[in-house]
Amino acid sequence: MSHSNGKALRSVGTRPVRPDGIDKVTGRAVFSADFNLPDALSGAVLRSPFAHARILRMDTSKALALPGVKAVVTAGDLPTISDEQAQINDQPPDFRDLSANILARGKVLYEGHAIAAVAAVDTESAQRALQLIDVEYEVLPHVIDVQQAMEPDAPVLHENMITRGITPAPTRPSNIASRHEQIHGDVELGFSQADITVTEEFTTQPVHQAYIEPHACMARVASDGQTEIWCSSQGQFMVRAYCARLLAMPLSQIRVIPLEIGGGFGGKTTVYLEPLAVMLARKSGRPVKMEMSRADVFRATGPASGSYISMKIGARKDGTLVAAQGILCYQAGAFAGSPVRLGCMTAFAPYDIANVKMIGYDVVVNRAKSAAYRAPGAPMASFAAESLIDMLALRLDMDPIELRIKNAAREGTRTAYGPGFREIGYLETLEAARAHPHYSAPLGKNQGRGVASGFWFNIGGQSSAAITLNEDGTVMVATGNPDIGGSRASMALMAAEVLEIDVNLVRPQIVDTSSIAYSDLTGGSRVTFAVGMAVTQAATQLVAELKQRAAKLWDVPDGQVSWRDGCAIAIVDGSDECLSLAALAAQAGKTGGPVAAHVSLNAQGAGPGFGTHICDVEVDSDTGRVTVLRYTAVQDVGRAVHPSYVEGQLQGGAAQGIGWALNEAYLYDDNGALLNPGFLDYRIPVASDLPMIDTVLVEVPNPRHPFGVRGVGEVPIIPPLGAVANAVSRATAARHVDLPMSPPAVLKTMQRAARRRR
């Protein structure tokens, strides 16, 4: 089912102004905190001041007695979730954990862990009520660091946590939630064939998605239980499903109305406030609005996992990689579920290596439960792997791109995690990077150039789209996936392409959970691919229906009608006849009524994505401060539907990766309390930190999508960690293995290397 079939594309690949653009440059767009209802109460959350403590006693009566306070909820108000109800289709999350994350049960597991929520007539009363909740804690020893959490004498977060994935099962509880093993070939044999091995240990810190919009929501519950939730999230159907499971409600009783989302990057793929707002609204009988402060966002919402990684690669003298192995320990936060398995799978995916063994540990610590962050699990593992590749290139005195080309995965390569690659464009990204003027530009003193690659699976998934033809021939495209970075524009372009009409005649809409069939959430680089496939199929169905309607009007067989330039055409009684979309719409009443098409599918055939980045840095040799001088991101994007927004994904991902590499980190005091829950000391890149980020879109079409689309959003955050680290390492002639490479850390590594050289 390819619409390209030799015909030049008219809409796909163009750069129209996005349909929601005007609202977003004029301040009209309604984001989560912008939505208000008359009579709404203000909700607030009481959070734990301790990293690890038992709740001995909690008394909310004084809070409830405060004038203006209308409702208080605690964990006791949440239904108990049975083992059978713990998961949906055996997929994470574990709803018992999610429930305990939303309101702590018995124990608080991190500073900022929610323990109660109140609703009052205004924010001041709500805040005062929180202070009146009397809580008695027994403070317990805590553990923040992943390696310390794995020690046998570490404080245990969950007394019933027995490590999964080990036979025989351990008899004692620990903080290791699970062990994951991935074996490909014979790694011992592989290393015995190696002429050279490179071994190193790496650490990375948890980093926050740092979307600029804090979490917020509004909930309203009618006396019959019908519930409405207005919020921004990465999936209105996710919010509905999670709230229903957490609150033991039927899905039909909940309608989630998606508001504009101010950034997510994976961090809004779960719920924090919504179930609390529903419970408070239910108890009070009034709408309840809840907003997190920025400090709440940092303390209580998901960072990406921090990690400790030990890795080794082996190669022949000519650079051929023969073996790789790694032990990856990822911080899950307070509850199990880090993406360590994805780290194991992605680290060496760009390379054709016969023998790979990866072991992953999912480890709980007293920090906020980790959440997805763009290519979950991949950047830290890739940082380790790409650093080793760079070290190998230096040892062999080989060009780092040549070394990668020599070992690059191609069509037919069996991946270390199992399946074989079909059409992929990794080699093309390497060749484009090598040919880019950036790669041969001269470097000055204290400057270095780093290269790194990255891989992400990309996914499809369940998706729905509805297309309706308006009476005047304009077209509505409704989907159930929030638009985080311009996906409305992509949906409109794909529909316009199939209908062969001007994209401005197509109005895309993101609709609520009662207005379209289920869709998986926006994430994993799936929307343009999978929802785009639903839109394309719906548009194709609409064209088929319109051809039938035209045939009816002309009284000719269906097969005699074709579709061109937004019109049904046919030779009728020897003369060329044409019916425009508008003409067909106007006469729809005569031909069978309104014209519409709805497609729900589970998209298969997502095409893997690869990127290669080049980074130049200059290091101040007296202070260790790193300046990024030049940056180029090359990626196989399959087909860029709206190239500006594809480039934007590459640039944004690169900037996030640069922040991860250089300055972003959580800082804790001795009691496990977060010291930097704000943008002042949680240092995401600002405009003056970055150069222009050049992009090269390599287009190796994915044959399993009508327009050749591959997901593009995840890949660009993977290579920067390695690219920046390799650049800094080359600039300083010292290997930097710990992130972030903050000025003191870089200086220390440089001084240590200088002492060693002496």
Next chain:
Amino acid sequence: MHYHAPTELAEVAALLASAKGQGRVMAGGTDLLARFASGMPRPDMLVDIKQVTELMVIEQHDNGSFTVGAGVSGAVIGEHAALCRVWPGVTEAMELIGSVQIQGRASLGGNLCNASPAADSVPALITAGAHCRILGGQGERQVPVADVIQSPGKTCLASDEFIVSFYLPPRPARSADAYLRLIPRSEMDIAVAGAAVNVTLDNEGVVVAASVALGAVSAVPFAVPGAAELLMGSRMEDDLMAQFKTVVSSSCRPINDKRGTIDYRNHVAGVLAVRAARIAGERAAWKEKA
């Protein structure tokens, strides 16, 4: 919290004296409001001084000295060409504080009275030999900037006192100052360490007057007379500057905190002081040519 926005100097002191509980002066409010937002209790009375003319003007006097109102914003300071020419270090230090948005509000008086060890403008004001004109119920007094901050968050001001203006003395030809700080990013951070140097050169390019002050490497910003003395009579030769760096680093008494370690701060203060001295020297020499 009662809010007042008096228009006369005399009203400010009277209001502060009349405050039941805690009274506080607000200029730009960039530190104060951020702290309210983080949960710090609000004072009982807030006195907004931005309607008082004397606090909001920059005056250049015939002898070359300047008076800068305590409430003048960084943006206005940065737009004052004469002040920037004569005191490039003081003005660049003020302009380094926060974003353009912060610059639209933040003031020298606020930066000093916030009494942060890392206040960017304070080391530069110390090396400039700036004095504060302080007014209160007991009358008026002049206090060197170097003596205002007593400990983190605490100044020498009595509860009914406030700073009216800063006095920057006249200076000889071939004088210039410079301020440098280290932050991890290029903007928006609090200084990990900061160094200000003010020098005067003679016709031969030899340093005849110098002062050096540091920020973020001690409980309060402070002058380093020993380092300044080293510069006297020199042309900032490389071997001398190595010694200068050591003196600066060894004068630091920093703490380990979320923004830096003791070792790193000691080291970087020395690096920055050397660089700032060289910039100040170049500026002074350049003024000689101009």
Next chain:
Amino acid sequence: MKQHICTSINGEITEFLCDSSATLLQVLRDNLQLTGTKEGCGSGDCGACSVMFNDRLVCSCLVLAVEAQNSRIDTIEGMATGDKLHPLQQSFLEHAALQCGICTPGFLVAAKALLDTNPSPTETEVRFWIAGNLCRCTGYDSIVRAILDAAEKMRHAETGVAP
């Protein structure tokens, strides 16, 4: 006790009642329903709440609403003239200088303040001017280009010469 404040917002005389502790941001969003000005941090670190206050670019989260008495405030809602977008707004659309769009109003207000004082900024000047506005989506590239391009178009419009 609430205070009665009279001020000009986007050229309209506006009155409101507020507590002395309320910020200008809270009043704009909650009292006046001008929700185009966003709250990203409440501490002056993200710039999402940027507005013009007496012709100075400020974070409205760091201004008390009571300070607005007899003042002039300009917000994103006043940037377009009727249905005609400001050249910066148009440029942001054409350069795809927004992904999620939450930071966009703050960037536009900040960028307009820049071009009002410096009609031909360099890339470096643009980057340092907008350093107080955080964007997590774009990597700033398209925002910087949109501002530079709008500046050029506005200069040409001024001189009447087509770019």
